[in-house]
Amino acid sequence: MSLPKRKKIRTFGLLFCVITFTTLLFSYTFRDPSLYFFKYAFHLSDSFSSKGLCACQQCMVQLDDDPWFAERFNQSIHPLMTRENSVLSDETFKWWQWLQSENQPANFSEAVEELFQLIPDEVLYMDASPERCRTCSVVGNSGNLKGAKYGKLIDSSDFIIRMNQAPTTGYEEDVGTKTTHHVIYPESAIDMENNTTVVLIPFKTLDLQWMISALTTGTIKHTYMPVVPKIKANKDKVLIYSPTFLKYVYESWLENHGRYPSTGFLTLLLAIHICDEVSVFGFGADQDGNWHHYWENNILGGAFRHTGVHDGDYEYNVTLLLADKHKIRMFKGR
Known part of the structure; x- marks a missing residue:
């Protein structure tokens, strides 16, 4: 040639x-940025074996800089449930069933199988990139967000994770406009935008059945209280919080305080496991010590610390400790 x-x-x-x-x-x-959230999650446990594997000033998985954090943070427990990892140990299953006892619970395996015939039954993950700093805003519902004007800062993150009702219309200046992921349980469910990923925290088998029903027939209208029979949501953007991860949060991070963790604390630990940098808004009381929601006029609303289910003080103290150790950035509002 x-x-x-x-x-x-x-x-x-x-x-x-x-x-x-x-x-x-x-x-x-x-590509749709919301896909990064769950495509990225499992590879954290596989890829982050040494510190500095992100472009942030301090990566979440730098374990050797704080013994307290390293003792509690377990990279091997995946926060999201798939068909592949849905089998629970006997100990975990008994504990999970005890959280919100059912008189005649359905068969868990059958409910899981039916659910994953409707929503994605596996999560495709990509390796963590050392050139990227994945930022997350975890937005709670505290009244301390009123007048805080955090909206633009919240919306500047790669992922904006809200929970339960969390209205944004009319509160944009304080809480932002974007929602990439919304964490709910059946009793707190609301309609979602088509591009929002729903993360269901199941506290019982009926919760899995409710999600199936809410996306299809709408036949389940009551759990331990009336629930919305159907929700507007993209079934291709539904994720399930793992009961195994829930138990890990309760034991490792809360040291068995309360009956089980709050949605806010479970969402925070989810973010800690999948994000490089976590900013927290709307947690805790307002400047007058009131625990209520930012959309409520009644400052006594919410009554988070007095439910008898969650240990609000302990959860908040752990959250403050994470901030003191520079694992999260906490914005306390007004």
Whole structure:
């Protein structure tokens, strides 16, 4: 083969590689950003074996800088349930069933199988990238958000995670407008935008059945209280919080305080396990010591600390300790 022909072949090969790389780069960049959240989660436990594997100033998984955090943070327990990891140990299953006891619970395995015939039954994950700093805003519902004007700061994160009712309309300046992920349980469910990923925390088998019903027939209208029979949500964007992870949060982080963790604390630990950098808004009391929701006029509303189910003081103290150790950034509002 002549020299000019070999040069043409090499030039063509180089051009092909450049085009291929550029195409992959653009497909990665413009993909739906909400997919990063759960595509990224499981590889944290597999890829972060040493510190510094992100572009943040301090990565969440830097374990050797604080013994207290390292003792509690377990990378091997995955926060989201799939068909593959849905089998619970006997100990976990008994504990989980005890949380909100059912008189005649349905068969758990059958409920899981039916659920994963409706929603994605596996989660496709990509390796963590050391060039990326994944930022998350965890937005609680405290009245201390009123007048805080955190909206733009909240919306600047890669992922904005809200929970329970969490209205944004009319409160945009304080709480932002974006929601990439919304954490609920059946008794707190609301309609979702089509591009919002729903994260269901199940406290009983009936909760899994309710999600099936809420996305299809709407036949389940009551759990231990009336619930919305159907919700507007994209069934391809539904994730299930793992009961195994829930038990881990309760034992490792709360040291068995309360009956079980609050939605807010479970959401915070979810973020700690999947984000490089976590900013927390709307947790705790307002400046007058009142525990209530930012959309309520009644300052005694919410009554979070007096439910008898959650140990609000202990959860808040752990949250403050995480902030003191620079594992999260906490914005206390007004």
